[in-house]
Amino acid sequence: MNLNRLTTSFFLLVILGLVACGPSQETKDLQLKAKQMFGALPNKMPGSENDTEALISLGKKLYFETKLSQNNTQSCNSCHNVEGKAAGVDNLPTSPGAFGKSGDRNSPTVLNAGFHFAQFWDGRAPDLKAQAKGPILNPGEMAMPSEAEVIKKLKAEADYPALFAKAFPDAKDALTYDNLAGAIAAFERTLVSSSRFDDFVNGDHKALSPEEQAGLNTFVASGCSSCHNGNLFGGNSYRKIGQVNAYGTTDLGRFNVTKDPSDKFFFKVPSLRNVALTGPYFHDGKVASLEEAVKKMAYHQLGQTMKDEDTTKIVKFLGSLSDKTKTN
The missing domain is CATH 1.10.760.10 (Cytochrome c-like domain)
Structure with a gap:
């Protein structure tokens, strides 16, 4: 066998090895969990x-x-x-x-x-x-x-x-x-975004980096998904801002519409789609950074003092929800 044939055979083996080396079991499990808990965003809006x-x-x-x-x-x-x-x-x-x-x-x-x-x-x-x-x-x-x-x-x-x-x-x-x-x-209705997270849910195991996958796990484990759920990661319910620890605001939110006292300080849960691109945050726009927003939500909504490393992981994951045409 000559040198050229040896070289060709070597590269074929490398390529076959890469093809055979698919996603880890952890990644496959996470893809399944993400699909079940959130799902990909549809290509078209209702109507x-x-x-x-x-x-x-x-x-x-x-x-x-x-x-x-x-x-x-x-x-x-x-x-x-x-x-x-x-x-x-x-x-x-x-x-x-x-x-x-x-x-x-x-x-x-x-x-x-x-x-x-x-x-x-x-x-x-x-x-x-x-x-x-x-x-x-x-x-x-x-x-x-x-x-x-x-x-x-x-x-x-x-x-x-x-x-x-x-x-x-x-x-x-x-x-x-x-x-x-x-x-x-x-x-x-034409303004539908497509993100790397959707690619991940739809089967591309390389669409999210290991750090982003860790962030997704932390997002779920920390309880963020109790409000930010569904394929929008929100946009489907009302919640009181400051449901565990009070949030300082004079805006009565949903109460201004319903006049029901039980609706005071309730707001629509915002979708986290494109959240890395849409700051500043909250209904009053008083939170400048996504890191601060994650920490404040953990404290006010979940009663947690989130560690810096967990905040960093979640913020890293949230970046995968951005429209690919807005980030490339």
Whole structure:
């Protein structure tokens, strides 16, 4: 056997060895646990099966339309930035409105929002369409005086009447406030993120590093998954902030919607999808770093003083939940 054949045979053996060397039993067990406890995020949001190309295109144009604000300075994207590497937020503690005054709550990410069981921190809107109607008329946000004024403004534009007619071909009067919100919701239903965690759950054992796998184990063992569960890692329940140790806030949360005293200080559990990209954190935006957020949640929600090494592990894992297009 000559040298070339020996070299070829050697490399073939190496390749076969690498192929044969699959995931460890621990990794396979963790993949199964992750699939059972959380699961991968679906590729499409509920309702998107009825969204046409014309409707989505109109919704995207409206999402970036500053004329939906009273002084033509602010769009949906101003607070929920989806351009480039932005992860559906403005990364501010609270967002300034069209006239500069900041609101009381942190702007949550619009990425994957259509998977949530309700919208806003207090759940006052049941779905994306209802949510889209709010900020445009909110005096502290886009500050338009009425639905009628919004429609009057859009009808004065050269392109919107035809675009609405195309997106809503069966409507007698297509350019309505309800249809405006429906179009924005259709665009938002396209904002589905895909992460390395999903790849891991779907069978790619190399998608998470050993450190990230250790972080996932710590995340579950520490009790974080008692609130941050399901394929969104949250977004599916209300919980009291400070359920073990009190959290200092004057915001009454869900109570402002229901007027039920038992709902005081209850907020929608935020999804941890893209959490490494969406700081600052909590409903008030007062926590700057993800490390601090993890420690505070452990203390206020679970009654734990989390060790630095466990915090580091969990933060490492949470990075695997980021949209791959926003991190590459």
